Amino acid sequence: MKKRVVITGMGVVAPNAVGLRDFGSALREMKSGIRFFPELEKLKFSCQIGGKPEISEDLLSNYFTPLQLRGLNSSGIVYGVVAGTDAWLDAGLEIQENGSPDWDSGIIFGTGILGVDKFREAIQLIDQGKTRRLGSTSVVQTMASGISAYLGGILGCGNQVTTNSSACTTGTEALLMGFERIQNGKAKRMLVGSCSDHGPYVWGGFDAMRILPSKYNKEPGQASRPMSETASGFVPGSGAGALLLEELDSAIDRGARIYCEVLGGDINSGGQRGEGSMTAANSEAVIRCISKALENSEIEVSDIDVINGHLTATTRDSVEVENWTKALGRTANDFPYINSLKSMTGHCLSAAGSIECVASVLQIYNQYIFGNLNCEDKHPEILDLINPDKIPNNTIEQKINVLAKASFGFGDVNAVAIFKRYKS
Structure with missing residues (x-):
């Protein structure tokens, strides 16, 4: 057991x-x-x-x-x-x-x-x-x-x-x-x-x-x-x-x-093959990492309420969102809320994942979603995939049961963790 x-x-x-x-x-x-x-x-x-x-x-x-x-x-x-x-x-x-x-x-x-x-x-x-x-x-x-x-x-x-x-x-x-x-x-x-x-x-x-x-x-x-x-x-x-x-x-x-509660997650690599490289993620590996994280956590794609993405403010942001839509099979208004802590802290490099995990857990524990700073002009490629209200500009009070946290790193490496609200 x-x-x-x-x-x-x-x-x-x-x-x-x-x-x-x-x-x-x-x-x-x-x-x-x-x-x-x-x-x-x-x-x-x-x-x-x-x-x-x-x-x-x-x-x-x-x-x-x-x-x-x-x-x-x-x-x-x-x-x-x-x-x-x-x-x-x-x-x-x-x-x-x-x-x-x-x-x-x-x-x-x-x-x-x-x-x-x-x-x-x-x-x-x-x-x-x-x-x-x-x-x-x-x-x-x-x-x-x-x-x-x-x-x-x-x-x-x-x-x-x-x-x-x-x-x-x-x-x-x-x-x-x-x-x-x-x-x-x-x-x-x-x-x-x-x-x-x-x-x-x-x-x-x-x-x-x-x-x-x-x-x-x-x-x-x-x-x-x-x-x-x-x-x-x-x-x-x-x-x-x-x-x-x-x-x-x-x-x-x-x-x-x-x-x-931590339900589980997955860690993998894209092997720097296909579109993957030292500095760019292989989308196939990212999608697989998300899917395996859900499988390992024994939850359905419909269970995800919020995504705290890696989302670094580069040209890869729209690709990351697209990978989420493919992994979850959810688009437009059916897509979970999504945010990025890096709008407030910048990219804290090797510290980014842990700081963002803390931010993710605080949102679940206190039942809110922090807004995305400097995102009034949302990227059109992202808006082709999901509705703009899924990228909140301001902090909103919101019931959260399950949150997915993703990190992607140099060397084409990926990690996705799944957190769930604990009810005694």
Whole structure:
């Protein structure tokens, strides 16, 4: 008998808000977190805007000791530790500093590029012959699994503790990996999520590819335009999202608050064949991923009320919507509501999936659908497929039973997770 899996805790560090309560308010108010950065202008970036969470020194002192903060120069680790710790505490779990590890709890916390600024600092010191000045934490801050290692030590988890990496699909993939571990009885709780560094050394490659918007440097809040006819590229962002997955019986036994149930999902790849490539998804694989996610979750296409899409504000948005219509066999007014968090946060890269999963769960738990910012001029190719009122411009109160969350990443990789409102 496979175990049922629910979400009992969440944490988030996003460009438009830090902390679950403020993030929930930002979603309802459709608050943009995209800002202009003089540093990018000085470095002659074409796109001089981005989404970067704002974390004060006072807030950091709640999560790190003075010793841990000494020499800490990895924004991704900072974001991940804050979000992960918040999710743990939000679930009503305690942090035990001593004693045995918690053998029933594990961590799958992903990232794409981690410790870029620390790498830069280390390279400069090594080139100057000052290797001894690197400090004792340079390795853990630059190894890919540094984030799960940090969280594992803080929380004392004794089950699987690891890091996954799958480009923009990372966060949703981590959630599904943790879900399967609990479903198969290998853990009672799994902290899942993902994080991403910020800054020019992460965003520079995308600027060089000319896939970022460059004409909104003086109007940053208008730059990220998923599903819009005037979309001109994604805005780079950063941050972290975290969710505490738990076996249903365990959550009930300890009287935990349950945000929603995870029904299942699917992960696949288009193999960079056909129309798939390093940077573009193979539509056949996307459609298959959606269909298998529904099959694995044992629900019908008609059960989907809302889609939180990947939808990056590029030319691929209309293709993504078309893939959904084909996978679900639903068009026009029969199509589910659809929205994109990236209109407010930009594309948070490896952190995108987890932050967007948190946003998805908040919508189910509080029964509303946040609006799509900067989408008054909906793309005509999308309007040929679905009715415009299925792409709300404003936040609407709406009953939601089932929500589908999708993430698609570089390397032609896909993940779709299915969430359902929990009724005791």
